[in-house]
Amino acid sequence: MGDFFNSKELLINGIRKLKLSKIPAPEVDARILLSNAINYKNIIYMHNDILISKKEKKIFYNYLVKRIQGKPVSRIIGSRNFWKNNFLINKYTLDPRPDTEIIVDVVTKTYGKSSNSIQILDLGSGSGCIGLSIIDEIKNATLLSLDVCKQALKQLDKNAKRLKLSKQSYCSNVNWFENRWIENVKLITQNENLFLKNKFDIIVCNPPYIKSSDIEKLQTEVKNYDPLLSLDGGLDGCDSYRAIFKNLREILADEGTCFFEIGYNLFENIKFLLEKSNFELIKVHKDFNGHSRVLEIK
Ligand SMILES: C[S@@+](CC[C@H](N)C(=O)[O-])C[C@H]1O[C@@H](n2cnc3c(N)ncnc32)[C@H](O)[C@@H]1O
Known part of the structure; x- marks a missing residue:
């Protein structure tokens, strides 16, 4: 896959990291953060098979770090439904x-x-x-x-x-x-x-x-x-x-x-x-x- 990554793999990884840091809603947070990192209009689910670039992966991992440091998801992505x-x-x-x-x-x-x-x-x-x-x-x-x-x-x-x-x-x-x-x-x-x-x-x-x-x-x-x-x-x-x-x-x-x-x-x-x-x-x-x-x- 070269410099591309699979969305399912990244999502599982992200959820794991958030869970380990005892973030209260790891699944929801990881989905929203990944969707945002790649500018995906909907929320990403496990079954979505999307190729993620190296740059997008980096953005997602930065988001995860901020979340683990205690920043709310809405403050990371700059918006709230x-x-x-x-x-x-x-x-x-x-x-x-x-x-x-x-x-x-x-x-x-x-x-x-x-x-x-x-x-x-x-x-x-x-x-x-x-x-x-x-x-x-x-x-x-x-x-x-x-x-x-x-x-x-x-x-x-x-x-x-x-x-x-x-x-x-x-x-x-x-x-x-x-x-x-x-x-x-x-x-x-x-x-x-x-x-x-x-x-x-x-x-x-x-x-x-x-x-x-x-x-x-x-x-x-x-x-x-x-x-x-x-x-x-x-x-x-x-x-x-x-x-x-x-x-x-x-x-x-x-x-x-x-x-x-x-x-x-x-x-x-x-x-x-x-x-x-x-x-x-x-x-x-x-x-x-x-x-x-x-x-x-x-
Ligand atoms: C609890 S927030 C509500 C914001 C928004 N309406 C909402 O429900 O999410 C209170 C708002 O009142 C504003 N505020 C605080 N003191 C104020 C004042 N003396 N005069 C006018 N607005 C004030 C704040 O800047 C803040 O935006």
Whole structure:
């Protein structure tokens, strides 16, 4: 075979190496890494008989080393599948989580068939996985994505282009801890033709919600690779919710609804904050482990 190698042989080798280093899902990880190393569109299986070049083998083995050193697969390949699409991520964006698909599921089930034009705000948009997944399903929707991190917004912009959603979407750099943040949002909706009004029908948000003192206890893969800015929720994990709830009603349409992801242990604290801010808790959506994960509020 000269300078070529067989995919089955490399896959078996890769799985063995990952297993020996006690990587939790060696089969899945090796398949994804090999598929990526050779730019193969689908996931490679044992039965696929593909010739792999020396250069591709080297890339695959480099990937394995990174994985063994603890780097998550998504960070190695620079993307993550979320809902129905693949999202590019970088070191400034959170690695999208399966639990976060719950917001997308609830919103698309509720509004997916609507023929009205729907204006959506995604607060703390990161890679754009929530907002972009939603407008990909609701055809008459427009999206404003906001994040304090400019490099995360750049990645979101790339994702919007890849998914051909740029025409429905606009993103901007806003910090919800600044007093004038709501005024800034109003200015955006006034100045951008994409938006027909300055209030939103749907507001989605997955803010940072880990208690500062818990950050050290997180898994290495999270602690070392997800940006602190996307994790740290302050002393009680609720800093961002407090700041956001304060004046949010000013930009929520009369019939509008908000969907907030919350930390699994924050339900009671956030319920209290909601009451204080005059929001009504409409429904609690549970995650795959039965924890209260998404709060639907008005
Ligand atoms: C938990 S991540 C969620 C990212 C993405 N929406 C997702 O679900 O994967 C929180 C996001 O909020 C952003 N963020 C943190 N503090 C912020 C602030 N003060 N104002 C605006 N965005 C902020 C972070 O940069 C990060 O992208």
